[in-house]
Amino acid sequence: GNHDEFARGFIGHQFGGIEVVEDAIHTTADGRNIWVTHGDLFDGVIQCAKWLAYLGDNLYEFTLKLNRHLNHWRARLGLPYWSLSAYLKHKVKKALAYVTDFEVAVANEAKRRGHQGVVCGHIHRAEMRDINGTLYCNDGDWVESRTALVEHQDGRLELVQWASVKESRGLGQKAAVATA
DSSP: OGGGGGGGGGTTOEETTEEOOSEEEEEOTTSOEEEEEOOGGGOHHHHHOHHHHHHHHHHHHHHHHHHHHHHHHHHHTTOOOOOHHHHHHHHOHHHHHHHHHHHHHHHHHHHHTTOSEEEEOSSOOOEEEEETTEEEEEOOOSSSSOEEEEEOTTSOEEEEEEOOHHHHTTSOSEEEEEEO
16 A cells, blocks of 8 residues: 555565465455455545655654554553544544545445455545445554454454453453444
């Protein structure tokens, strides 16, 4: 993705039996074809204003560092983890319109390619929903929102969020967010 632009140079190579690819098709256990892609190619800022993407990436990195310090103090006060970056993104109306436009564009491309769904990342907003008959899944990220997408043996997909031991009250380390 955009944070790992250098990695595109490794597309087509294998490391320890793992092939680096730009995107892939995954068939779920229940037979659905899901397109797996990072999604940055659907970001108008990334494609049209590289300098703005660079600035945004650096501001995002700064926000993550600030967030680490903020959560250190929150933990000392007995407060749960909180994402400053996610909070800022959700507060900006234009950011929400951008997110919606991105999600629709990615889902429409998956449908155009003949797939029943898409799994992507890029915007770091964990989400699983139907967009015009296409399953849209964004796995979020493991740093900021602490989310992941899992597939069960029956093909059901589930968006999970890591919860601290204190938050989960000993009921396990994950809490289901959505299933499809």
